[in-house]
Amino acid sequence: MIYYICTNDCTDAMTTQKVNITDIAQKTGLSTTTVSRVLSGKAKQYRIGKKSQQKVEEAAKEMHYVPNHFAANLRTGKSNTVALILPSLSNPFFASIASEINAEIRRFGYIAIISDSDENPDIEKMELEQLRGRNIEGLVIAPCGDQAEYIKSLNDRGMPVICFDRYFEDLDIPYVSTDNFMGAQIATQHLIDKGHESIACIQGVRSSTPNRLRVKGFVETMENAGLKKHSVVGDDFTVQNGYLETKLLLRQSKRPTAILTLSNTIALGCMKAIKEEGIRIPEDISLITFDEHPYLDYLSTPLSCVAQPVSDISKIAIKFLFAKINNAEFEPSQVLLRPELKIKESVRKLND
Amino acid sequence: MIYYICTNDCTDAMTTQKVNITDIAQKTGLSTTTVSRVLSGKAKQYRIGKKSQQKVEEAAKEMHYVPNHFAANLRTGKSNTVALILPSLSNPFFASIASEINAEIRRFGYIAIISDSDENPDIEKMELEQLRGRNIEGLVIAPCGDQAEYIKSLNDRGMPVICFDRYFEDLDIPYVSTDNFMGAQIATQHLIDKGHESIACIQGVRSSTPNRLRVKGFVETMENAGLKKHSVVGDDFTVQNGYLETKLLLRQSKRPTAILTLSNTIALGCMKAIKEEGIRIPEDISLITFDEHPYLDYLSTPLSCVAQPVSDISKIAIKFLFAKINNAEFEPSQVLLRPELKIKESVRKLND
DNA sequence: ATATTTTGTACAAACGTTTGCGCAAAAAAT
DNA sequence: ATTTTTTGCGCAAACGTTTGTACAAAATAT
Numbered sequence: 001m002i003y004y005i006c007t008n009d010c011t012d013a014m015t016t017q018k019v020n021i022t023d024i025a026q027k028t029g030l031s032t033t034t035v036s037r038v039l040s041g042k043a044k045q046y047r048i049g050k051k052s053q054q055k056v057e058e059a060a061k062e063m064h065y066v067p068n069h070f071a072a073n074l075r076t077g078k079s080n081t082v083a084l085i086l087p088s089l090s091n092p093f094f095a096s097i098a099s100e101i102n103a104e105i106r107r108f109g110y111i112a113i114i115s116d117s118d119e120n121p122d123i124e125k126m127e128l129e130q131l132r133g134r135n136i137e138g139l140v141i142a143p144c145g146d147q148a149e150y151i152k153s154l155n156d157r158g159m160p161v162i163c164f165d166r167y168f169e170d171l172d173i174p175y176v177s178t179d180n181f182m183g184a185q186i187a188t189q190h191l192i193d194k195g196h197e198s199i200a201c202i203q204g205v206r207s208s209t210p211n212r213l214r215v216k217g218f219v220e221t222m223e224n225a226g227l228k229k230h231s232v233v234g235d236d237f238t239v240q241n242g243y244l245e246t247k248l249l250l251r252q253s254k255r256p257t258a259i260l261t262l263s264n265t266i267a268l269g270c271m272k273a274i275k276e277e278g279i280r281i282p283e284d285i286s287l288i289t290f291d292e293h294p295y296l297d298y299l300s301t302p303l304s305c306v307a308q309p310v311s312d313i314s315k316i317a318i319k320f321l322f323a324k325i326n327n328a329e330f331e332p333s334q335v336l337l338r339p340e341l342k343i344k345e346s347v348r349k350l351n352d
Numbered sequence: 353m354i355y356y357i358c359t360n361d362c363t364d365a366m367t368t369q370k371v372n373i374t375d376i377a378q379k380t381g382l383s384t385t386t387v388s389r390v391l392s393g394k395a396k397q398y399r400i401g402k403k404s405q406q407k408v409e410e411a412a413k414e415m416h417y418v419p420n421h422f423a424a425n426l427r428t429g430k431s432n433t434v435a436l437i438l439p440s441l442s443n444p445f446f447a448s449i450a451s452e453i454n455a456e457i458r459r460f461g462y463i464a465i466i467s468d469s470d471e472n473p474d475i476e477k478m479e480l481e482q483l484r485g486r487n488i489e490g491l492v493i494a495p496c497g498d499q500a501e502y503i504k505s506l507n508d509r510g511m512p513v514i515c516f517d518r519y520f521e522d523l524d525i526p527y528v529s530t531d532n533f534m535g536a537q538i539a540t541q542h543l544i545d546k547g548h549e550s551i552a553c554i555q556g557v558r559s560s561t562p563n564r565l566r567v568k569g570f571v572e573t574m575e576n577a578g579l580k581k582h583s584v585v586g587d588d589f590t591v592q593n594g595y596l597e598t599k600l601l602l603r604q605s606k607r608p609t610a611i612l613t614l615s616n617t618i619a620l621g622c623m624k625a626i627k628e629e630g631i632r633i634p635e636d637i638s639l640i641t642f643d644e645h646p647y648l649d650y651l652s653t654p655l656s657c658v659a660q661p662v663s664d665i666s667k668i669a670i671k672f673l674f675a676k677i678n679n680a681e682f683e684p685s686q687v688l689l690r691p692e693l694k695i696k697e698s699v700r701k702l703n704d
Numbered sequence: 705a706t707a708t709t710t711t712g713t714a715c716a717a718a719c720g721t722t723t724g725c726g727c728a729a730a731a732a733a734t
Numbered sequence: 735a736t737t738t739t740t741t742g743c744g745c746a747a748a749c750g751t752t753t754g755t756a757c758a759a760a761a762t763a764t
Contacts, residue, residue, distance in 0.1 A: 020720055031744045036722060046723090047741055066485040070425040071720030074749045079422065089451040092444075098451075099441040102466055111465045111486070114454050133418040134463070239646070271650045294591070295647035298623045372750055383714045388752060398753090399711055423750030426719045 019063045027063070028055045035060075039067065073135060082138040082321065083131045084112045087119045087166070087205075091237060091265050093291050093310070094142065097164070100314035101140060108322055110137075119205060119236075121145030128154075138321050142166040146207045148173070160324035162332060164317045166208050174332035176317045180210040183306040183339035184217025184260070187288050190304070190341060191258045192221070195350030196286060198229040200256040202245045202266050204237035211237075214262050214290065231256070234266065242269025250277050250285075257286060257350060264291035267303065282348035292342065302344035309337045371415045379415070380407045387412075391419065425487060432462045434490040434673065435483045437476060439518070439557075441468045443589060443617050445643050445662070446494065449516070452666035453492060460674055462489075471557060471588075473497030480506075490673050494518040498559045500525070512676035514684060516669045518560050526684035528669045532562045535658040535691035536569025536612070539640050542656070542693060543610045544573070547702030548638060550581040552608040554597045554618050556589035563589075566614050566642065583608070586618065594621025602629050602637075609638060609702060616643035619655065634700035644694065654696035661689045 021039070025032045030052055037046045038056040059065075073079045084101055086094045098114060105112040113134060117124035121144055128139075128150060138160040143151060148168045155161040155173045167175035184201075191199055201218045204211045215232055222230040234245040242261060249256060250273065261267040267289035274281060281287050281301040292307035320332035373391070377384045382404055389398045390408040411417075425431045436453055438446045450466055457464040465486060469476035473496055480491075480502060490512040495503060500520045507513040507525045519527035536553075543551055553570045556563045567584055574582040586597040594613060601608060602625065613619040619641035626633060633639050633653040644659035672684035 021722095022720080032721080033723080033744055033746095034742085036720095037743095040722075042722095046743085049742055052742080064481075066481065068426075068487070068720050069485045070422045070431065070487060071749090072722075073422040074420075074426055074720080074751085075722045077749080089455065090448075095447050095451055096442075099447055099468075103441065103468055106467060113463045114466065115458060116451075116455055129416075129418065133421045135420070135422060268646055268650070275650065293647070294620055295645070295651070298620070298627065298651050299647070300650060300652045373752095374750080384751080385714055385716095385753080386712085388750095389713095392752075394752095398713090401712055404712080420750050423719090424752075426721085426750080427752045429719080 019065050020068065021065075023063065024056060024059045024065060027059045028052070030056065039065070077135065079135040079137055080110045081134055081136050082110055082112055082140060082325075083115065083128075083134075083136045085115045085117055085124060085127060085139070085141040085143075087117050087142055087144040088237070089114075089116045091263070092293060093264060093308070094165075097310055097314055100311060101164075101318060104314060104318040108318075112140075117144050119144045121147055125150055138162075138325050140164060140317055140321060143168070144205070144208070158328060160321055160332075162317045162321050162324075164313055165210060167334075169209055172334075174320060175334050176313050176320070177210065177336055178308040178313070178339050179336040180213035180339075181217040183290060183308070184214040184262075185221045186339070186341045187260055187290070187306045188218050188221040189225075190343070191260065191286065191288060191347060192225050192227070194258075194286070194347050196258040196347075197227050198254070198256045199227075199258045199260060200249050201230065201232045201260045201262065202234040202242055202249075202270060203232055203262050204234070204241070204266060206235055211262060218260060229256075234262075237263045237265055239265050239269040239272070242266035243273045244269070246270040246273035247277075250274070250279070255285065258347065259285060259287050261287070261289040264289060264293050264305075267291070267305075271299075281346050286347040288347055296342075296344065301346045303346045304344045305342050307340045307342050309339070312337055371417050372420065373417075375415065376408060376411045376417060379411045380404070382408065391417070429487065431487040431489055433486055433488050434462055434464055434492060434677075435467065435480075435486075435488045436464045437467045437469055437479060437491070437493040437495075439469050439471045439494055439496040440589070441466075443615070444645060445616060445660070446517075449662055449666055452663060453516075453670060456666060456670040460670075464492075469496050471496045473499055477502055490514075490677050492516060492669055492673060495520070496557070496560070510680060512673055512684075514669045514673050514676075516665055517562060519686075521561055524686075526672060527686050528665050528672070529562065529688055530660040530665070530691050531688040532565035532691075533569040535642060535660070536566040536614075537573045538691070538693045539612055539642070539658050540570050540573040541577075542695070543612065543638065543640060543699060544577050544579070546610075546638070546699050548610040548699075549579050550606070550608045551579070551610045551612060552601050553582065553584045553612045553614065554586040554594055554601075554622060555584055555614050556586070556593070556618060558587055563614060570612060581608075586614075589615045589617055591617050591621040591624070594618035595625045596621070598622040598625035599629075602626070602631070607637065610699065611637060611639050613639070613641040616641060616645050616657075619643070619657075623651075633698050638699040640699055648696065653698045655698045656696045657694050659692045659694050661691070664689055 021032050021035050025035045034048055034052055035056050037043060037048055038053050039060060043053050082105060089095055102112045115127040124144055140162050142165040148171055152171055152173060161173055163173055163175035165177050167177055203215055234241050259270060261270050279285060288304045290306050292305050296303045296305060323330045324332055373384050373387050376387045386400055386404055387408050389395060390400055390405050391412060395405050434457060441447055454464045467479040476496055492514050494517040495515060500523055503513060504523055504525060513525055515525055515527035517529050519529055555567055586593050613622050631637060640656045642658050644657050648655045648657060675682045676684055
């Protein structure tokens with residue numbers, strides 16, 4: 001009769017963090033030096049014999065060795081850690097980018113420290129300072145505010161830094177973002193093509209580059225078309241801002257015929273106000289927004305939007321990041337990706 | 353005449369990770385011991401004199417000292433790091449919970465390593481093993497699959513472990529989740545109250561506890577009402593699954609009059625199929641779903657749902673986690689929070 | 705004045721790696 | 735048979751903290 005006894009040894013070994021390089025050295029009769037060299041993949045470089053190599057690898061597997069990152073980092077300075085800082089995780093746009101970027105980073109064997117600066121430059125700076133103690137090897141950031149000093153100084157000092165979405169136009173800090181000017185332009189042009197002449201734009205954080213460029217795209221397109229009746233209102237990428245500003249717009253004696261919202265959060269607030277006031281999209285007012293979202297297709301009126309290539313932004317940013325981490329010579333560039341106009345049903349054709 | 357020369361010294365000091373405890377010791381003429389004790393807040397405990405204390409603190413501030421976590425961890429074993437593992441970051445439910453939990457964790461001065469197991473137990477286990485090298489102090493996990501061994505063994509060994517959303521019913525691993533049975537029950541009862549008798553339920557990952565309990569809640573409520581015409585279909589918490597299963601349901605000769613979807617992703621797929629087939633909610637078919645979402649109110653038909661207390665789940669989980677981290681004696685319990693039925697317009701009253 | 709306690713500080717080892725350098729044995733070249 | 739080269743491996747220091755122990759000086763008690 002055969003008994004299968006579950007000694008539980010395997011799980012035991014795996015959940016107790018104990019075995020280190022010295023244990024393996026003891027077990028194999030080799031030195032910690034040799035063990036370390038094998039385990040860190042430098043066997044060839046240091047000409048470790050085939051036999052020793054094998055012995056070490058077997059022992060490591062058998063004993064469920066897992067290297068202690070902290071010890072290794074202390075010695076080498078390599079933390080296998082990067083920071084991801086963004087202005088607001090509660091904004092679905094940033095949340096989905098964070099998910100993607102985090103996944104990419106993990107794929108490289110690194111971890112990401114994710115921080116929410118809450119659109120507050122002071123918090124951002126504090127986080128950045130805290131992070132020094134974690135010896136981060138790179139920084140992926142959508143900076144809030146327009147103070148670039150600190151970030152620039154990190155970049156100048158050779159720390160791999162990539163801005164995404166938010167960035168600084170005049171500095172040579174690499175970034176990946178959407179062509180925000182073009183995005184606003186095509187959205188506005190779409191409205192104009194449909195016969196709209198009185199258009200309001202609800203903006204987000206004014207000091208941010210994307211917002212500035214979107215507003216610029218909006219204004220220039222309007223003026224190029226000879227349209228003077230445009231207003232730009234608002235000051236935050238939040239639902240609340242969208243709601244408030246829309247309420248105000250709708251109370252005007254002469255309502256705009258269309259609204260362009262510069263983010264999905266603003267659009268959400270805008271829709272809330274519109275619904276409350278009992279007016280209809282697009283019959284009474286047209287709406288188009290920045291940012292795509294899976295739900296847009298199923299809204300009472302499917303919402304036309306300017307889609308940002310979230311996935312591409314994430315991938316390129318991380319590609320740059322690790323190219324730079326692995327080769328300090330590499331110089332990531334500044335790229336703007338094409339947005340895409342997705343026409344649905346929220347813009348009405350005006351007959352004049 | 354006065355010149356203001358920006359020496360840039362400040363930013364310099366802050367972006368170059370160099371100054372350590374020894375530098376401060378030198379500058380103050382004290383020993384590293386004393387400096388360490390002051391800086392780690394153990395001045396009283398070790399009776400450091402007021403004067404020395406002040407000198408150290410001033411020097412530290414002046415030199416922009418930031419402690420090296422890696423060195424400290426190597427010595428103490430405290431990593432100030434916890435792991436957050438969940439099945440799918442692309443599911444908005446988990447994404448929003450991840451955001452909240454991450455923020456809470458950062459608030460405690462810890463960092464979170466966020467991993468997506470992609471509903472794959474093997475990946476989950478791999479991640480868990482990798483994480484050992486990071487010396488994590490705690491684990492917050494929505495385990496995929498029903499293999500609890502590894503997690504249980506971590507828990508038994510004193511590692512603070514909190515499951516959220518997904519959990520193991522028969523084990524004494526602490527968890528925080530929604531009362532899924534009740535959630536399904538109230539949703540189903542709502543449908544029944546509205547006169548529905550033929551109801552289909554599109555489920556998610558079958559082996560998961562929440563799914564099992566939701567299905568149980570659905571089935572029991574139906575049978576208690578004497579209704580036999582219920583079917584449970586599907587096998588994944590994805591948009592695709594919702595889409596496919598709805599397509600199949602709608603092709604049946606005898607359609608159900610209502611559908612209960614067990615997640616927001618499934619609901620999204622379901623709506624897609626419904627829209628494609630050109631049928632209307634709630635006139636042709638009623639729909640109710642698990643999970644809330646800001647957009648639900650603005651859908652072509654605002655979607656009734658069972659809202660999970662995402663924010664409370666996150667907060668309680670983290671509260672438990674740190675209670676346990678800071679006091680090994682503490683025993684987190686197993687809690688289920690009340691879901692809330694939010695009635696909108698997607699369920700029609702049937703007149704029989 | 706001496707013994708005891710309290711106060712304030714420092715020495716040195718330890719945490720688990722990595723790595724420059726050195727050295728012996730084996731192989732190859734002379 | 736000797737010299738040179740190659741191959742294989744180990745010693746020991748270093749990374750920046752924390753902490754048990756020790757000890758002198760000051761304060762207090764006898």
